[in-house]
Amino acid sequence: METLKGTIIETIFRNSENGYTVALMEADNDIITVTGVFTADVTSETIEVYGKKVKHPKYGEQFQVDMYNTVLPSSLVQIENYLSSGLIKGIGKYTAKKIVEVFKEDTFSIIQKNPERLTEVEGIGEKKADMIAKSFAEQSDIKEIMIFLQSHDISTSYSVKIYKEYGKNTINKIAENPYRLTEDIYGIGFKLADKIAASLGVEKTSPYRISSGVKYVLKDFASRGNTYVPYEILLNSTLALLETNGEGIEDEIRNMAFNGGIHIEKIYDEQVVYYVPYHTAEVNVCRDLINLARTDFGMSEEDILPFLDAAQEESSIVLTDMQKEAVLQSILNGVTVITGGPGTGKTTIILSILRIFEKMGKKVFLCAPTGRAAKRITESSGREARTIHRMLEYAYGEDDSNLSFNKNEESPLECDAVIVDEVSMVDILLMNNLLRAIKRGTRLILVGDVDQLPSVGAGNVLSDIINSSTIKTIRLDTIFRQSAGSMIVQNAHLINKGAMPLYNKKDCDFFFMREGRSDDLTDLVVDLYENRLPLKYGFNPLKDIQVLSPMKKGDAGVIELNKKLQAAVNPPSKIKKEKLYGKYTFRVGDKVMQIKNNYQAEWKITHKDGTTITGEGIYNGDIGYVIFIDETEQQLFVQFEEEKEVAYPFSQLDELILAYATTVHKSQGSEFPVVIMPIVWGPPMLLTRNLFYTAITRAKKLVVLVGIEKYMRDMVNNNKIDKRYSALDYRLRSAVETYAMLSEGFME
Numbered sequence: 001m002e003t004l005k006g007t008i009i010e011t012i013f014r015n016s017e018n019g020y021t022v023a024l025m026e027a028d029n030d031i032i033t034v035t036g037v038f039t040a041d042v043t044s045e046t047i048e049v050y051g052k053k054v055k056h057p058k059y060g061e062q063f064q065v066d067m068y069n070t071v072l073p074s075s076l077v078q079i080e081n082y083l084s085s086g087l088i089k090g091i092g093k094y095t096a097k098k099i100v101e102v103f104k105e106d107t108f109s110i111i112q113k114n115p116e117r118l119t120e121v122e123g124i125g126e127k128k129a130d131m132i133a134k135s136f137a138e139q140s141d142i143k144e145i146m147i148f149l150q151s152h153d154i155s156t157s158y159s160v161k162i163y164k165e166y167g168k169n170t171i172n173k174i175a176e177n178p179y180r181l182t183e184d185i186y187g188i189g190f191k192l193a194d195k196i197a198a199s200l201g202v203e204k205t206s207p208y209r210i211s212s213g214v215k216y217v218l219k220d221f222a223s224r225g226n227t228y229v230p231y232e233i234l235l236n237s238t239l240a241l242l243e244t245n246g247e248g249i250e251d252e253i254r255n256m257a258f259n260g261g262i263h264i265e266k267i268y269d270e271q272v273v274y275y276v277p278y279h280t281a282e283v284n285v286c287r288d289l290i291n292l293a294r295t296d297f298g299m300s301e302e303d304i305l306p307f308l309d310a311a312q313e314e315s316s317i318v319l320t321d322m323q324k325e326a327v328l329q330s331i332l333n334g335v336t337v338i339t340g341g342p343g344t345g346k347t348t349i350i351l352s353i354l355r356i357f358e359k360m361g362k363k364v365f366l367c368a369p370t371g372r373a374a375k376r377i378t379e380s381s382g383r384e385a386r387t388i389h390r391m392l393e394y395a396y397g398e399d400d401s402n403l404s405f406n407k408n409e410e411s412p413l414e415c416d417a418v419i420v421d422e423v424s425m426v427d428i429l430l431m432n433n434l435l436r437a438i439k440r441g442t443r444l445i446l447v448g449d450v451d452q453l454p455s456v457g458a459g460n461v462l463s464d465i466i467n468s469s470t471i472k473t474i475r476l477d478t479i480f481r482q483s484a485g486s487m488i489v490q491n492a493h494l495i496n497k498g499a500m501p502l503y504n505k506k507d508c509d510f511f512f513m514r515e516g517r518s519d520d521l522t523d524l525v526v527d528l529y530e531n532r533l534p535l536k537y538g539f540n541p542l543k544d545i546q547v548l549s550p551m552k553k554g555d556a557g558v559i560e561l562n563k564k565l566q567a568a569v570n571p572p573s574k575i576k577k578e579k580l581y582g583k584y585t586f587r588v589g590d591k592v593m594q595i596k597n598n599y600q601a602e603w604k605i606t607h608k609d610g611t612t613i614t615g616e617g618i619y620n621g622d623i624g625y626v627i628f629i630d631e632t633e634q635q636l637f638v639q640f641e642e643e644k645e646v647a648y649p650f651s652q653l654d655e656l657i658l659a660y661a662t663t664v665h666k667s668q669g670s671e672f673p674v675v676i677m678p679i680v681w682g683p684p685m686l687l688t689r690n691l692f693y694t695a696i697t698r699a700k701k702l703v704v705l706v707g708i709e710k711y712m713r714d715m716v717n718n719n720k721i722d723k724r725y726s727a728l729d730y731r732l733r734s735a736v737e738t739y740a741m742l743s744e745g746f747m748e
């Protein structure tokens with residue numbers, strides 16, 4: 001591929017629909033005609049073109065452009081965007097605008113050569129001018145890159161992330177294969193990469209595009225919980241995504257399978273396709289569960305009963321036969337599953353198991369998938385519980401390049417048993433990492449409620465294990481928590497059985513308020529949150545009350561509800577700084593939620609005596625409050641639980657959302673004193689019984705539902721759990737059959 005750099009002196013023709021352009025470019029003291037697709041009018045711009053020289057029969061020599069980059073000088077908007085990108089300290093949006101208004105195209109050279117002149121701009125003093133100049137000098141090599149990215153419509157915050165990832169090689173890397181952005185940059189999906197590729201002139205049938213499209217479809221299915229996609233569905237979805245005639249797709253799928261990026265297999269007589277990490281995880285989870293489950297500890301019930309009796313004496317609770325069975329099996333078997341709804345004694349059993357192991361002198365690790373769930377079991381068991389990630393020592397490796405689990409097959413967990421609480425939230429990838437670190441001889445006890453929503457990540461781990469009937473499973477169905485007037489637990493069980501909940505009884509804790517009109521409904525939710533519940537019961541709205549909605553979009557969706565709740569409890573004010581980012585304005589005082597695991601986020605706890613502790617890691621679902629916004633340093637500060645303070649550069653605000661209202665999915669593993677939930681129409685795929693069940697089991701003291709009974713009845717009746725493509729149950733069953741055949745073979 002040849003390259004040529006020059007200035008477009010005239011555009012002869014431009015098709016505004018497809019961008020096809022014929023223009024004259026002055027390059028190397030010569031004038032040459034360039035032809036190709038240009039996303040914007042490039043007249044007067046200095047550009048770099050990539051392509052080849054051809055001889056046109058009529059017009060003579062021309063340069064056929066495959067891709068192009070805009071080179072400085074660039075438009076004022078781009079200069080302004082670069083200055084306010086967060087890379088230059090001391091410049092926010094407002095200052096950037098002012099600087100460009102004063103210095104126009106000369107902005108960069110002024111900052112570089114005569115930074116003292118910055119003081120001509122209103123609001124910039126000598127100190128600030130100096131800071132800007134220094135920061136600008138540090139960033140000088142990335143200027144061109146930022147402008148290249150922005151000329152391809154990449155937003156400032158993504159540009160910063162891209163530069164951080166690729167550094168000086170940014171332009172080359174993206175020009176070579178813009179689709180790599182989908183792999184390397186969090187938040188950039190196929191669609192954005194495709195837009196960039198189009199603006200670089202990449203062909204629609206390029207193999208890079210097809211393979212990226214296939215991966216996008218596989219990952220998109222995975223993000224909705226599936227570990228694989230049936231071949232035909234993958235083909236059709238990819239076709240719809242790429243909008244081509246389909247040419248090359250099947251070939252590329254085959255190539256990808258040969259190269260090892262994807263895996264094709266027959267499951268239940270159907271050809272299916274896996275993105276390799278999910279296949280590896282599913283196969284390994286199956287193998288490891290079976291191996292662990294086959295361990296014989298050489299113990300009998302009689303060996304354990306004396307310990308069990310002693311443990312019972314310590315507590316005031318007499319375990320039922322089923323509960324005893326759960327405790328005994330957990331100690332006798334390599335792998336045991338204990339499942340049951342709220343108040344059926346799961347925590348009580350965990351505590352008994354812990355006591356028995358302690359008496360036997362055995363070491364047990366207790367863990368849960370989220371920080372909040374780990375904190376809850378720590379509080380109720382009085383024993384330290386960690387998140388699974390923390391237990392597996394998820395951290396940077398020695399070369400500091402990649403995050404990985406330091407506990408694995410080479411350095412397994414040194415203990416006699418691992419108890420995982422809230423296991424319904426564990427997806428196939430995390431289960432794989434957990435199992436890698438559990439060596440044979442260590443018991444694995446999985447405790448959870450299989451009727452809760454499945455994990456957010458791919459897989460149906462708990463329910464597949466139970467459905468496979470290959471792992472010892474105890475189902476608890478007697479409810480013990482029956483305090484007077486409390487309907488929450490009873491209603492959870494009613495809903496689970498397909499019956500309507502009982503509500504609005506005198507002095508009870510479960511209410512339904514009818515409201516059909518969507519405006520009135522959201523107003524009522526806000527009124528309950530802001531006034532009625534705090535007044536009547538003394539709840540603190542921000543700390544005690546959580547609004548849960550089944551969906552993100554729509555009038556009663558999380559986005560709209562958050563806007564209304566924010567306007568009510570934390571309205572704009574002269575004394576509160578705010579920062580607009582995407583759909584939300586973040587304001588000092590706002591309740592926010594982290595929506596991604598960020599193992600690098602540094603937090604700081606400052607004690608009253610001025611001493612500080614620092615650490616790393618803020619996780620998906622963590623809730624905090626905005627305490628400070630620093631426009632000069634371009635940072636927003638959030639205080640999370642335990643007073644952990646985290647500084648978010650503005651470019652990282654995509655990790656936060658307002659959290660007055662959250663989706664039911666995001667609330668898994670958390671509990672709140674009060675839950676308010678709108679009951680409105682929504683897609684049946686979403687409004688399921690187990691979503692409703694999960695929502696109400698989040699509440700400890702009070703549930704208030706607002707909406708129309710019919711939609712509540714629809715949810716209760718809708719027990720069609722959104723089918724996930726996952727084959728762990730199939731693999732477990734097949735593996736056990738194979739083992740059975742093998743051992744029969746050995747017996748002969």
Ligand SMILES: Nc1ncnc2c1ncn2[C@@H]1O[C@H](COP(=O)(O)OP(=O)(O)OP(=O)(O)O)[C@@H](O)[C@H]1O
Pocket residue numbers: 317318319320323340341342343344345346347348349480481
């Ligand atoms: N066998 C029993 N006899 C009497 N009370 C019991 C028995 N088992 C459990 N309980 C009591 O029932 C209540 C609920 O038990 P526990 O907290 O263990 O259930 P859970 O399944 O963990 O509930 P959740 O999932 O809602 O946390 C507790 O107060 C516990 O003390």
